[in-house]
Amino acid sequence: MIDAHVHVWQIGRNGCAWPDADLPTLYRDFDLTDYRETADSAIDGVLLVQSQPDAADTDWLLGLTDPLIAGVIGWADLAAPDAPEHVAVLAAHARLRGLRPMVQDQADDWYDRADDTALAILAEHGLVLEALIQPRHLASLAWLAQRHPALTIVIDHAAKPQADGFDSWIHAIESIARYPNVHAKLSGLMTETAPLDAVFDVVWRTFGPERLIWGSDWPVLTLAASYDDWLERARMLVPVEDHAGVFGANARRVYRLAQNGRPDGGKGS
Template structure:
């Protein structure tokens, strides 16, 4: 069984002024289930985790509606305003939907990189834990130290680092990223997605991604690495099948079952889906 634990859908009409810009031809159009189904069918992917791309309730509603109509969408990671006074009530409401499995604030775009450690968020984070939801961490390398403080503060909250924290592959920066990722990997509640790395390589060949991918595998081990495509953003740098094959090549076959499926099922509690 293969689960793609990180993919997106969007409609441009819903994204007035939002990313992606028209200059990104490969992804500047609508992407909906009929666009992905042929790709996952060919690749043998049985299910996906649909992840938010906008900080709006409407986007989360849109994803949950898609999950209701398409059985291959096994989970939705949505958005909740974690600073809102009624955030715990919002989280409790969202968790009543069987596909809603977690939240993802757009941390990479928040100027205050220490925002995630604000005590104001504690009621919302407590509500996530109470509702058995998870936290997708969309961060860049500069935010890893703050993410470490956050993950230490809430050891009962499962956290997954999206896209390996977007390492600076294009410029070859490695040592500081590895150090901070190693600290996070020492915490048992922190996982990492093997996703989104191709788009960080810039003009370098795809093989430039390998040392970073292998480091993720070494640090987090076969039980806490989760495969994801980051499609359709992946289209900016590569092909769906090629990324899957690349990951198959670097992951020892003995760990394929865990990384390509079982870890996502466990982390996102997909057994009911």
Template structure:
């Protein structure tokens, strides 16, 4: 069973996608299950993990409603306000939903790089552990040291590092080193924590006109340090459409993993996500 471990649906008219550029014709439109269903069938993908894209509990409720009505949505990664301890009640309520998997604070959008280490939000990480939920770690290479500190603080927390922690591939292509410090930080996360990694988001960190060779060193490194059993493929659709359509990125990812044996590829394209998120 192949699984897309990271995709989004949204309705901009809901009014809480504050990061979304209103003049971007690709992003600032509604995306619903009907827009993706045939594409999934075309690529023999049986299910998806639907991930939050707005910093509101209302959007999490919206996604769970979509999941209730859509068999191919196997689970939902939502959001709570880590700065509001009262949101523990919301987290406990959401955790009772059979398709609620865990949470993802939008750390990449928070100006304070050290936000995740603040004393006043540690209650939320403890609650994720206590409720046996998952934590999607969303950040940039500058966040790598703090994620290492955080995840080692909570070794029982089930963590997946989104989008390979967003290496700035466009900088590498322009002649600036985007690989060295990122590669070192990712290797430490892989070696010193039990976290998993999503093979996703690479095309949107590359420049226009990217090709597979721009992505290959980054994908190869992630597969090497985590191993296929801790790497899960995700489309990051529709965000990926900024640089590639769903099928283009899927086929690129298949090519990037062509040297793996059949069992290892099955892990990357389904088995790992099913185990990590405990999908039925």
């Protein structure tokens, strides 16, 4: 099994400005020793996902050496003037599997301003554009997917659907799922207000078993549920015959991981 969405952080270090004391459950250091204490024993690799819009966080994650780490999703501002140079430097790191600009609090059309050269460099190196967004960003992201058909895109947390505006989210998800280079993560759904079963029905119908990737979103998950609770719910929702793909094989393919979960060979590795 691959857990495709895990966070670690050190409060006040490596650019860590979130979480703060207003979230006491999360306001402490989290590392992979903590993760092992709660995770399923079948997990043989994790993708560490940046949690800070700061290069120091990405550099720290890339420097970690725990054998459980299958790869790192780092951060870069893909709309910055120096985005192509920054992406080119990061792409040379063997453990980088993708980049995730934190767009959830940005303008609806943020992806319209993403640098096309930087995006092309991502695609050239077989790296993923990870999308931390809200439903209002899906139209802009869809246009990006159309402009860059060779770029693999993974939408985190199914774009964070809410009970209010659920029908609009369905329409936007159906529209972007038409692009075969777009995938979605089954992650982060326990902390959103939309009903889980209804969300799953939509993403299963629109993306299908080959374009869905499971992740825990640990430790943010613990604001709403335990690791075991979320994994059990996900296992019940996904048909048994598709467990191998959703809980491992899809992540290995999309993020170019070898069978043992480690980064696979290829350009940029």
